[in-house]
Amino acid sequence: MSDTPDSAVRTYTEQHRAAFLDDLAEWLRIPSVSAQPEHDGDVRRSAGWLSAKLAETGFPVTEIWETPGAPAVFAEWPSEDPGAPVVLVYGHHDVQPAAREDGWSTDPFEPVIRDGRMYGRGAADDKGQVFFHTLGVRAHLAATGRTTPAVHLKLLIEGEEESGSPHFRALAEERAARLAADVVIVSDTGMWDENTPTVCTGMRGLAECEIELNGPDQDIHSGSFGGAVPNPATVLARLVAALHDPEGRVAVPGFYDGVTELTEAERALFAELPFDEDTWLRTAGSYATAGEAGYSTLERVWARPTAEVNGIGGGYQGAGSKTVIPSSALVKLSFRLVAGQDPERIQEAVRSWAEARIPAGIRHRITFSPATRPCLTPLDHPALQAVARAMGRAFGTKILFTREGGSGPAADLQDVLGAPVLFLGISVPSDGWHGPDEKVELGLLLKGVETTAHLWGELADALR
Amino acid sequence: MSDTPDSAVRTYTEQHRAAFLDDLAEWLRIPSVSAQPEHDGDVRRSAGWLSAKLAETGFPVTEIWETPGAPAVFAEWPSEDPGAPVVLVYGHHDVQPAAREDGWSTDPFEPVIRDGRMYGRGAADDKGQVFFHTLGVRAHLAATGRTTPAVHLKLLIEGEEESGSPHFRALAEERAARLAADVVIVSDTGMWDENTPTVCTGMRGLAECEIELNGPDQDIHSGSFGGAVPNPATVLARLVAALHDPEGRVAVPGFYDGVTELTEAERALFAELPFDEDTWLRTAGSYATAGEAGYSTLERVWARPTAEVNGIGGGYQGAGSKTVIPSSALVKLSFRLVAGQDPERIQEAVRSWAEARIPAGIRHRITFSPATRPCLTPLDHPALQAVARAMGRAFGTKILFTREGGSGPAADLQDVLGAPVLFLGISVPSDGWHGPDEKVELGLLLKGVETTAHLWGELADALR
Incomplete structure (x- = not known):
């Protein structure tokens, strides 16, 4: 003392x-x-x-x-x-x-x-x-x-x-x-x-990733070509949809390798905090909780790694409609990492996972920002x-x-x-x-x- | 005569x-x-x-x-x-x-x-x-x-x-x-x-649909909240990914109800056309064909109904990164229809299909433009x-x-x-x-x- x-x-x-x-x-x-x-x-x-x-x-x-x-x-x-x-x-x-x-x-x-x-x-x-x-x-x-x-x-x-x-x-x-x-x-x-x-x-650490998919050389008519060429926005959506499994876990192979699991002691101490889910939701401005099965809200945001879409875009986003198949589509993803995860290995895992899912006819560019451990x-x-x-x-x-x-x-x-x-x-x-x-x-x-x-x-x- | x-x-x-x-x-x-x-x-x-x-x-x-x-x-x-x-x-x-x-x-x-x-x-x-x-x-x-x-x-x-x-x-x-x-x-x-x-x-006919999903009241920090609230961009991507089955067919229940199938005679006549896939791809500016299994490219664009993403957007799409969970995300879909399909019934089918797939905490707005038969x-x-x-x-x-x-x-x-x-x-x-x-x-x-x-x-x- x-x-x-x-x-x-x-x-x-x-x-x-x-x-x-x-x-x-x-x-x-x-x-x-x-x-x-x-x-x-x-x-x-x-x-x-x-x-x-x-x-x-x-x-x-x-x-x-x-x-x-x-x-x-x-x-x-x-x-x-x-x-x-x-x-x-x-x-x-x-x-x-x-x-x-x-x-x-x-x-x-x-x-x-x-x-x-x-x-x-x-x-x-x-x-x-x-x-x-x-x-x-x-x-x-x-x-x-x-x-x-x-x-x-x-x-x-x-x-x-x-x-x-x-x-x-x-x-x-x-x-x-x-x-x-x-x-x-x-x-x-x-x-x-x-x-x-x-x-x-x-x-948590942070690995950020941008995936751009390119289909036709320019936006093309969805009547003349629709149904017969790969649509980069659809392919991108499938990629994003495949990011998580039905249990809310990130489905990139190897993503959880080495993750330091919460100890029972720490979970017990978290549980002692006067956490009120309604208050937390109001702070978030969200209308529901969601996430990895088997973990509380605090455990999810503090101690579990995530994959989130920060932005997605492609094709016509203005008022009204424009019946095109977009030439390209882009998604910005961020992965929050926890102790035991290595950002460089996560980046490689994400790259391999994404590349394996991109079909013929779709060209891609995958870039990572410097990661935070x-x-x-x-x-x-x-x-x-x-x-x-x-x-x-x-x-x-x-x-x-x-x-x-x-x-x-x-x-x-x-x-x-x-x-x-x-x-x-x-x-x-x-x-x-x-x-x-x-x-x-x-x-x-x-x-x-x-x-x-x-x-x-x-x-x-x-x-x- | x-x-x-x-x-x-x-x-x-x-x-x-x-x-x-x-x-x-x-x-x-x-x-x-x-x-x-x-x-x-x-x-x-x-x-x-x-x-x-x-x-x-x-x-x-x-x-x-x-x-x-x-x-x-x-x-x-x-x-x-x-x-x-x-x-x-x-x-x-x-x-x-x-x-x-x-x-x-x-x-x-x-x-x-x-x-x-x-x-x-x-x-x-x-x-x-x-x-x-x-x-x-x-x-x-x-x-x-x-x-x-x-x-x-x-x-x-x-x-x-x-x-x-x-x-x-x-x-x-x-x-x-x-x-x-x-x-x-x-x-x-x-x-x-x-x-x-x-x-x-x-x-083909045309039914256009815009789906907007709203999550948090504003873009929120993906570190503070990531992994614990529903992300409207992710939900939207899952919706788009679910539009087609692995065979390239539109997966909206009832979508093919009443579709007038190609006759063997018409398929045979289509096949007589001097179609060259490489030339067609160059015209499209596309690098591969894709689409519904069991149909040729011409059959896909002329005689089969489709679902295409015309535009998708949500969250941060600018240069660099912004680690947010987007407040909203939007997709513009167009459905090309063939004889036997009723645009109003298709619109209702799309609405029901989409609404059944939107999880708790995500609010939505689904709008249709006047359809073309x-x-x-x-x-x-x-x-x-x-x-x-x-x-x-x-x-x-x-x-x-x-x-x-x-x-x-x-x-x-x-x-x-x-x-x-x-x-x-x-x-x-x-x-x-x-x-x-x-x-x-x-x-x-x-x-x-x-x-x-x-x-x-x-x-x-x-x-x-």
Whole structure:
């Protein structure tokens, strides 16, 4: 056990709360919108502001890391303890676009506190969740009387996450030696809800595929030729229809090879979450659930691989009708992958499966985008248990576990650094990521401070 | 048998050839493009020109029939013979748009004769094929010494065919009593090729259907929700894939109910046609044939009903990728129908079939456009045999039979008038309908004159 008294952490956090929130508000005033070129200077200013703030926090090393796009911020605070584990925290300092006319109640870049919440673009995604690490490490030192953290702490806060992290993987590879860590903590996710603190244990991977089928050289008359030539739209539909078997499983041979199955323990913990299917359906805007037989909705989106059509098109799509056999048809597929699946092998399996199903007279083009690997930390991993304990001390309640159905650049860190990735976030679904009136719950933000204040000691103990 | 001596017809035709071609050229100079409002006056001028020419030909009744769009021309020449059968000839006097810069070698509305062909918009489609009836009926009278035709002859030459005949059915219904006929002769098609005179015995019908499926209220994230909600694009693909069975037959229950099967005699006659599959594929621009097992390519396009996708679309179709589950997906289907199929019953069958396959959570909208009925005259019909005999006398060779895979307003005449529809055309595939350098072969045009010169006597004998 860490020697950090929980009450000392809480007291320190309370004492510095006002200044901490003032600082966060100052940062939120910088409109670091990476997707809008007119804000390039603001993203750069945000990096400089954060770097200076981390230096002020006590990090002996703070650096701006340039990329071909927006700069990242790197900071490092070695531990005085010999053999202390190395922890890399990941987050981002850029934000989504926002304008008052999008439906904001107040200026998105002039943060305000109302009803215990701070409203402003980036309050939750991700400046607030990066920022709790600053007060957190100071609370950790203050409560333990240490002069350096119990772990060798590194922060990498990128500036292009909201633009798809186009240079992130290259940056991680180039700086792999500086980034080397025993554990990666990603603070860019959230918890189940206000009353249910949770730790996310993994994200799905992603392999995207575009299949274009070409039939006749141009659209041809469906009267003159209909019934006697292969129709690429029909062939494409048959391909898509064959993607799943009647049980809702992906029918591409080899697709499930190596899949890490859910443990009974994890299924039991998922089942403890206060999941309400009607609420979930309303959030999705969907009118029914569907999917792989034998799995719950949460299991389907978190722990099972999928094949989905993202887009399909071919022939005449305008008003009225045009009696043609289309010259071509195209489908965009995405495969969400889980631990144990290798994106490159999945791509090859999809290619072979598709090619075997394309009849004579139909030419094809199958292309894959760069894939994102899945990441998953087993429930019994000591680092994960340490995160849960730290969070439990801050929240004073049982910590449950979730996963994330989406995919993200965090997997690149797991891949490049070979370290497990843990997700520590205090955001909640109502925070309005990417929408108007984004906010962070101040109570939860301070629980984030307390969690990280406990975390470094817990991790040092767990990984010793 | 008719009492028209073949040589007398040939002589009369040769004698009047020059004036006939001059007249046709004059008509072709009127740019009666029904699809372009700036040519409304020209379409009207074309109707007036034709009406006057028919009066000059000897038709005692010529009328301009107004519609909410472009006018049609009606002409009538009763027979002196009591009980003579009534024949209605259908054609159109409007033409497709044409401009020199579309690739014409000469002005499309300044006809020229080169190498035994007359080039100009409408030369084959359809002014040339309407016009051979004028000299044809005069040759019929001259060669037989009659003062009225051997049949009660009616002509209906519409002015909106190239615009989809929007008012044709209503006109036919309104004027049904005036149009009443024992046989309809449509002169708006063609023959197999220059060396293979053929008679077309039917056209396929057409039922068009649009199916829109709606899933989530908006496009949703395929990471957060993928694998757990029904994807309307996937459901749509399954529907399309289920349209056909493995034998290439349409799998909608009841689809083949009542279908008039090809007779062995007709299959044998089709097989006599000089069909070359490689040439056909080049014309189609397709790289293979496909379709219903057990039928040849010609049988598939002429005599078998089909289901084809004309267009399909849903979700993200732009460059790159967007990992969404689409909110909706849409398919446009067309069903070509053959004799014995009822479009309304087919529509109901398609609706029931589709609705039974749409799973929970997917809302749908299924709409049908007004359908076109199929038409078919059996090979042993006396009128059809009369057409073949008349053509055989003009061409001096065996007449074979074709059908037309497309669909057209002729079926409305069959439907409204309850009369069999026969297709008498002398155009050939190289005539370039709707394209640049449209032309008519003068030799074939004059064979058209001779055919109709023989036809009225043959028909009067056959239907007596």
